[in-house]
Amino acid sequence: MENFDQIFTLIAENEGISLNLDILETGVINIVALIAILIYVGKDFLGSILEKRKNDIITSVQDAEERLNEANTRLSEAKKQLTQANVIINEIKNETILTKKALLESDASQSKKDLTTRFNRALATFRSKERQIFLEIKQQIIFLVLKRTALQAQQTFGPKTRATSLINETINKLEGDLL
Numbered sequence: 001m002e003n004f005d006q007i008f009t010l011i012a013e014n015e016g017i018s019l020n021l022d023i024l025e026t027g028v029i030n031i032v033a034l035i036a037i038l039i040y041v042g043k044d045f046l047g048s049i050l051e052k053r054k055n056d057i058i059t060s061v062q063d064a065e066e067r068l069n070e071a072n073t074r075l076s077e078a079k080k081q082l083t084q085a086n087v088i089i090n091e092i093k094n095e096t097i098l099t100k101k102a103l104l105e106s107d108a109s110q111s112k113k114d115l116t117t118r119f120n121r122a123l124a125t126f127r128s129k130e131r132q133i134f135l136e137i138k139q140q141i142i143f144l145v146l147k148r149t150a151l152q153a154q155q156t157f158g159p160k161t162r163a164t165s166l167i168n169e170t171i172n173k174l175e176g177d178l179l
Helices: 002-013 028-157 161-178
Strands: none
Touching: 028 161
16 A cells, blocks of 8 residues: 555656657567567467367367267167156056956955855854754744643543543654654
8 A cells, every 4th residue: 555655656746647759768669579579480389389279179169069969869868768667667557556456356356255155154054043943942832732732631531541542642643743
């Protein structure tokens, strides 16, 4: 900051900024000559460097274009593979659904068969018990009828031997039909 202030102080002391038009004193000819010599001498050197740089840039651009084309090719192949994978996934999903349906139908069919078998067994057991109970009730009824008949016969005929033999004969005749 101090140097900056000194510049303005020097300008103020020397009566401002002015343009020096003396060519020899300013060295413009020297500078122009130096630039001309540099251009003349460095033209081949600088030209070869620029040409090399130009070729490098062209090669780099061509390589980048080739990589871009390869990347686009790989991208299109990847898209095709993705489409194929989606098709395969959909096929697997459909097959899975069909397999699940088949398994459920098989399970339902097997369950239906099992239930039918169990129901038939239960029905057979029920019918067997029904017959058994029916036979027991039939035997009870026959026993009660015979007992009542025997009591009525004894009351009617008394302790007579003929009544006892009649009752025994009737029981013997009916015995085969009752069971």
